[in-house]
Amino acid sequence: MSRGFVKEDDQEETPLVPPRADLPNGITNYVTQVGMEAMLAERQEMIIEKSTIEAATEQEKRIHSNYLNAKIHLLEDRIAIAKVVNLSEQPENEIRFGANVTLKIGKSTKLQTYQIVGVDEADIAKSKISFISPIAKILIGKKLGEQAVLKLAKEDRVFKVMDIKY
Structure with missing residues (x-):
């Protein structure tokens, strides 16, 4: 049937569904x-x-x-x-996926703890960051006491690893 014979009121809206957290192709x-x-x-x-x-x-x-x-x-x-990822199989002395990482950021004396998680789990309000985030990328592979540097537009932010737990 031609669309010319369909009443306007019979048309249903196509619901807009927000996409899930971005997961780049190949990741x-x-x-x-x-x-x-x-x-x-x-x-x-x-x-x-x-x-x-x-x-x-x-x-x-x-x-x-x-x-x-x-x-x-x-x-x-x-x-x-x-x-x-089975967290019990992760190396205890190195930051990998699933790690709870306590960091000293810059010159701040306050320590902050984040867990490196999947894209669907990430929630900064719960201190959970995605493994594909810039911060997680610079932290993965670091060990206790090591530093990671995040290059920002106006400064470099230094993260010192104070503790690693799974």
Whole structure:
């Protein structure tokens, strides 16, 4: 049937689904066990939400269901390529994926601790940084007492490794 014979009110909006955290092509999707469990729990919550959608109209229900389907699809794609890293197999004296790293930053006397995690787990509010972030990249491979330098536009920021835990 020609689009000329379709009522405007019958057209459903295509839901815009925000993409998941960026994972560049060719980069392995490393995750911690905690991160994998969080993605599986997120998927289960969306499945439950989809099965209990309450909407004023059937059209609203379909739009919301399509939105959730798209989000679930993106998440399942990410889960399918995830590689869980066993933190107990990481070298204790060297910063690698999953490490909790305590740092002295610049001349500050305050120590800060960050965990290097997967892109879907990263949350700076929880002191979790992605393994592909500039800071993580300069820290990976460093040992206790070593320094890493992050070159910024106006200065170099020095990070001294004070502690490493898994």
